[in-house]
Amino acid sequence: MKNTKKSFSKIGILAAVGIFTGAFTFQAQTHAYVQANTQAHPQAHAQTNTQAHEPSSFHAVTPGDKPVTAPRQIAIVIDDLGNGMKGTEQMLQLPIKLTVAVMPFLPTTKKDAEAAFAKGHDVIVHLPMEPVRGLKSWLGPGAITTDLTDEEIRKRVEGAIADVPHAIGMNNHMGSKATADKRVMRVVLQVCKEKGLFFLDSRTSFKTVVPAVAKELGVFTLHNDVFLDDVYTHNHVMHQIGVLKKFLTKNERCIVIGHVGAPGLYTSGVLKNVIPELKSQATFVRLTQLLPLPTTPTLQGEKKR
DSSP: OHHHHHHHHHHHHHHHHHHHHHHHHHHHHHTTHHHHTTSOOTTSSTTOOTTOOOOOTTOSOOOOSSOOOSOOEEEEEEEEETSOOTTHHHHHTSSSOOEEEEOTTSTTHHHHHHHHHHTTOEEEEEEEEOOSSSOGGGGOTTOBOTTSOHHHHHHHHHHHHHHSTTEEEEEEEEOTTGGGOHHHHHHHHHHHHHHTOEEEEOOOOTTOOHHHHHHHHTOOEEEOOEESOSSOSHHHHHHHHHHHHHHHHHOSEEEEEEESSTTHHHHHHHHHHHHHHHHTTOEEEOGGGGSOTTTGGGSTTOOOO
């Protein structure tokens, strides 16, 4: 009897260990993005961690209540260009309209922006902004941080816009702390208004003040609905394509963000394979095609395509 009890005891311990190990493995995989904010990626240029991107706090977007019968639209935004990252060429070769977010002041900033524009894609500034977590040095040159004066923020935003050729909009690189700061965003969005740029809120914080401040200033804004590759695996990107499809069953349009860099080859490969199927369900558009028509032609850098 004692031996039987010992056997059951050992089985129970092993089962508990197995459950804990499985849970830990799942947790490690699904939160792989946290690594981007706690460790520097060695392949980034100098100290700039252009592969670090925060997960969207609105990642699991709840679709509307009723099925959509109107024509549907997909706007794909590719972040982190400007630093010669993996997947850049593959993304630009995709046979769809894209919006390309290019980081300023980096080795291939101008090259990538020019290449994207030549392909007929929208080009926007991927403005490095302070996250809640992570080293400021990861953000690269010209980052917007909450300790800067209004004058310095304005100077940096204007410089970033000037450094990215053909920029007609802007979105945040990381920025969970900065986009939750009304003072900071009021300066950023005021410059956007003056320069004729719209702002795409990547929604890396549930505390974002972008919608409220933009409404106050009269700046056109859009927001991210789905991150395609916040976990750097082929299976996760495929899963997110499923999230996109489900979202479109209840919504007329979906804005999704992918990245070059660590997930670049996975994301570009998956997109290349699923584009034919998605084209049968929706139209691929640039972000400017989601803005009110009267304002679109006046955007800086916009030309007839």
